[in-house]
Amino acid sequence: MRKSLILLLVFLCLKVYAQIPMQWQSQLPTSYDYNDLQMLDNNTIVAVGLTGSFIRSNDGGLTWKFTWTNTLLNLTGVDFTDSNIGYACGEGNQYSSLPGIVVKTIDGGITWDSLGIPYNAMFSDIDFINPDTGWVAADSGKVYRTNNGGLTWTDQSFVETKMIRRIFMANADTGYVAGENGLLYRTFNGGTYWSPCPPLTTNRINSVFFLNGQTGWCGADNEYIYRTDNSGDTWNIQLNGGSATPVMTVYFVDSLKGHAISTAFTYHTSDGGQHWYTFQIHCTDLLQENLATFRKQLMVELTGLMLQLLLIFIITTQFSLLIILPVIALADMERSERQLMVVLHGPIWLHQL
Numbered sequence: 041m042r043k044s045l046i047l048l049l050v051f052l053c054l055k056v057y058a059q060i061p062m063q064w065q066s067q068l069p070t071s072y073d074y075n076d077l078q079m080l081d082n083n084t085i086v087a088v089g090l091t092g093s094f095i096r097s098n099d100g101g102l103t104w105k106f107t108w109t110n111t112l113l114n115l116t117g118v119d120f121t122d123s124n125i126g127y128a129c130g131e132g133n134q135y136s137s138l139p140g141i142v143v144k145t146i147d148g149g150i151t152w153d154s155l156g157i158p159y160n161a162m163f164s165d166i167d168f169i170n171p172d173t174g175w176v177a178a179d180s181g182k183v184y185r186t187n188n189g190g191l192t193w194t195d196q197s198f199v200e201t202k203m204i205r206r207i208f209m210a211n212a213d214t215g216y217v218a219g220e221n222g223l224l225y226r227t228f229n230g231g232t233y234w235s236p237c238p239p240l241t242t243n244r245i246n247s248v249f250f251l252n253g254q255t256g257w258c259g260a261d262n263e264y265i266y267r268t269d270n271s272g273d274t275w276n277i278q279l280n281g282g283s284a285t286p287v288m289t290v291y292f293v294d295s296l297k298g299h300a301i302s303t304a305f306t307y308h309t310s311d312g313g314q315h316w317y318t319f320q321i322h323c324t325d326l327l328q329e330n331l332a333t334f335r336k337q338l339m340v341e342l343t344g345l346m347l348q349l350l351l352i353f354i355i356t357t358q359f360s361l362l363i364i365l366p367v368i369a370l371a372d373m374e375r376s377e378r379q380l381m382v383v384l385h386g387p388i389w390l391h392q393l
Contacts, residue, residue: 075116076165080123086149088115088128096149109143109152117165117176124148125171127155127190129163142166142176144190155190164219165207175231177207177217185231196231206248214253216272218245224258226272237272247290247300257313259287259300267313278313281305 074089085097092111095104109115113130120126125146132140140163142155161178168174172189181200184193202220209215215231218224224237224245243261250256254271263281268274279287285302292298300307300316307316 075114076118078118078120080120084123086118086120086126088118088130090114092130094118094128094149094152107149107152109145110154111141111143113138113141115143116163117167119166119168119174121168121171125189127166127168127174127176128152129166129176131162131164132160140178142190157184157190157193159184159193159195162203164203164205167207167209167215169209169212173212175207175209175215177204179203181225181234183207183217183231183234196234198225198234200225205244205246208248208250208256210250210253210256214250214271216248216250216256218248218258220244222260224248224272228271238274240266240275244286246286246288249290249292251292251295255295257290257292257298259290259302261286263287263302263305265290265300265307265313265316278309279307279316281318 074087074093074095077085077087079085083098083100085101086094087096088094088109092109092113092115094107094109094115096107097104109128111130113132115128115130118126118128126144126149128143130141130143132138139160142157142163143152144155145152157176159178159182161180161182161184163176163178166174166176173185173187174190175183175185175196176193177183180202181198181204183196183198183204185196186193200223202223204217204223205219207215207217213230214226214228216224216226216237217234222239222241222243222245224240225234226237227234240258241260241264243264245258245260247259248256249258255267255269256272257265257267257278258275259265261284263279263283263285264277265279265287266275267278268276279300281302283304285304287300287302287307289301290298291300296310296312298309298313306319308319309316
């Protein structure tokens with residue numbers, strides 16, 4: 041009788057958790073944070089993130105497929121030159137002396153191979169202008185170029201102590217790197233020589249984008265967006281939001297229509313950045329809504345469980361089990377809420393796009 045009672049109680053507890061809806065936002069297959077994203081066309085999206093994670097959607101974000109890139113390092117940049125050929129770079133591990141990594145796929149992300157880049161660096165971003173020619177940027181002014189799809193690399197570094205966060209090559213000759221404490225350099229000869237742009241800001245520059253060799257934008261910490269029309273000789277402030285929110289990405293479809301994303305807002309412009317319209321990302325509201333629904337349904341299930349346990353108690357007088365199991369279930373509710381927050385944290389920003 042005692043063994044049957046225990047099995048019945050275990051079944052009831054499993055029934056409670058089996059009925060609690062735990063779903064991914066945008067059906068993402070992992071709860072990792074994702075550091076870089078690229079839209080290849082209206083339907084195809086790729087992204088990379090923690091522990092070598094790569095995800096791809098072929099239906100505009102409705103469904104995602106996860107692929108491991110054969111590394112446990114944190115991937116920080118991704119760039120596809122077409123639907124099949126793509127590159128990603130990642131940070132090393134300073135505590136275990138692991139160097140950074142560059143990986144490549146030729147089948148749309150199904151399989152990945154590590155490229156033997158012979159330099160020890162904390163790679164932060166990567167940019168290719170065609171399947172063969174590309175650059176990867178890293179810490180302390182380190183920049184490397186390949187002309188044969190990553191088989192060999194040329195050192196194009198410059199003297200700098202700050203971390204490069206982004207690299208953008210407008211064409212084979214003109215390119216820009218940006219990063220910590222207002223770091224902003226440019227090249228007009230394909231990276232052979234890099235020169236600093238006139239001082240722009242002391243804030244970290246998180247994103248740089250150019251429509252051509254002359255007109256470009258960059259996004260920085262403290263909710264700033266800047267524009268240049270002379271290849272970076274001078275910059276004009278187009279957005280000063282007045283908050284501590286960092287603008288992480290700036291992208292323009294054409295000379296008028298542009299978009300930007302910060303950790304709290306999305307921004308849109310239809311006049312080249314003269315006016316930006318701000319929309320708040322309600323990640324907190326989304327999280328709280330899910331937690332509230334989770335609590336409500338769990339409490340309903342626990343109430344039903346209590347009634348069933350009370351009936352069992354009356355029949356068997358197993359008082360100890362009546363007390364212990366609800367306590368375990370309530371403690372597990374708190375743990376499950378923490379898991380739910382982890383699940384939602386990574387996918388939310390992709391869901392908002």
